[in-house]
Amino acid sequence: MPNHSRWSRPLLVSMIAVVCAAAAGAASADDAPLPKIAQKKPLKVGFAQTESNNPWRLAETKSFKDIASKCGWQMVMTDANSSAAKQVSDIRSMIAQKVDLLVFPPREEKPLAPVILEAKKANIPVILVDRNVDQSLAVAGKDYITFIGSDFIDQGKRSADWLIKATNGKANIIELEGTTGASAANDRKKGFDDAIASHPDMKIIASQSGDFARDTGRKVMETLLQAHPEVTAVYAHNDEMALGAIAAIKAAGKTPGKDIVLVSIDGTRGALEAVKSGELGADVQSSPFFGPLACDVAQKYAKGEAIPPWVKVSDKFYDKANVEANLKDGY
Numbered sequence: 001m002p003n004h005s006r007w008s009r010p011l012l013v014s015m016i017a018v019v020c021a022a023a024a025g026a027a028s029a030d031d032a033p034l035p036k037i038a039q040k041k042p043l044k045v046g047f048a049q050t051e052s053n054n055p056w057r058l059a060e061t062k063s064f065k066d067i068a069s070k071c072g073w074q075m076v077m078t079d080a081n082s083s084a085a086k087q088v089s090d091i092r093s094m095i096a097q098k099v100d101l102l103v104f105p106p107r108e109e110k111p112l113a114p115v116i117l118e119a120k121k122a123n124i125p126v127i128l129v130d131r132n133v134d135q136s137l138a139v140a141g142k143d144y145i146t147f148i149g150s151d152f153i154d155q156g157k158r159s160a161d162w163l164i165k166a167t168n169g170k171a172n173i174i175e176l177e178g179t180t181g182a183s184a185a186n187d188r189k190k191g192f193d194d195a196i197a198s199h200p201d202m203k204i205i206a207s208q209s210g211d212f213a214r215d216t217g218r219k220v221m222e223t224l225l226q227a228h229p230e231v232t233a234v235y236a237h238n239d240e241m242a243l244g245a246i247a248a249i250k251a252a253g254k255t256p257g258k259d260i261v262l263v264s265i266d267g268t269r270g271a272l273e274a275v276k277s278g279e280l281g282a283d284v285q286s287s288p289f290f291g292p293l294a295c296d297v298a299q300k301y302a303k304g305e306a307i308p309p310w311v312k313v314s315d316k317f318y319d320k321a322n323v324e325a326n327l328k329d330g331y
Helices: 005-030 054-070 086-096 112-123 152-166 183-196 212-228 239-251 271-279 291-302 324-329
Strands: 043-049 072-079 100-105 124-131 146-149 171-177 200-207 233-236 261-266 283-284 310-312 317-319
Touching: 043 086, 054 072, 054 200, 054 239, 054 291, 072 112, 086 100, 086 152, 100 291, 112 124, 124 291, 146 291, 146 324, 152 183, 152 200, 152 233, 152 261, 152 283, 152 310, 171 183, 171 212, 171 239, 200 212, 212 239, 212 283, 233 239, 239 271, 271 283, 271 291, 271 317
Parallel strands: 043 072, 043 100, 100 124, 124 146, 146 310, 171 200, 171 233, 233 261, 261 283
Antiparallel strands: 283 317
């Protein structure tokens, strides 16, 4: 048998060196500092919207258009048409265009995380607004500047607290969930479900996604009303689904606000009008006006100021007692 001992040891050492070097390179890339925002005007800013089929998203997009000139931003804007895959493609196109800053609401927590790392590798800073990504895949303050948004778990809890009080702790609840995989849907469900868990007579009899869309919410509610005529309450993860549910309840010959109590999240004009009329019991605000906030954060970051991983947005609460005085908040 040939004797390889004279060359196998140097080869092994070389292979180990290559592996170690590769590992060190990967670690240094992973641990690379956050990209800086260029000190120039106009700043080329990419805004990758999830969809534009509801008042909330339209108001969010408008807030960026309105602030662009004042902030010295030249906007590159896309619409993913409710597709996480298209949003990823839109962002990759912006990376290829070498934008100076990326700002976007990730439609889903997991699919959008890798493209954040791609942006970092391309030396493009990222600010997330409204929705966050899975922190096991991309980390705020390390892989992107920050997440600007509401506490979705708290929104769910506040909705539950109101509903528990409004129903004296006894209700058969249909939960209309948001987009599957979205941080807003996951957290609003957790906040609500955890809050009612200690109230045995608060029962979720059905829970299904309405994809944050009015017509989908209406169709889902129609089906669930037929399957669960014993329903006495609805918790909708957003106003569009709540308004769809109200339409379905009326079509079924029932009175929203009396036969079935509803609570929702967002603070759209249509929902606030429904609170005023009594069809919607209460609404937790979730502001869409992220343009000025993103501008402020970007300017502070560019100056070298420390930015927290989560810039938390505070939300109002609307019910019959205060809604008329706050209708101006609606959009």
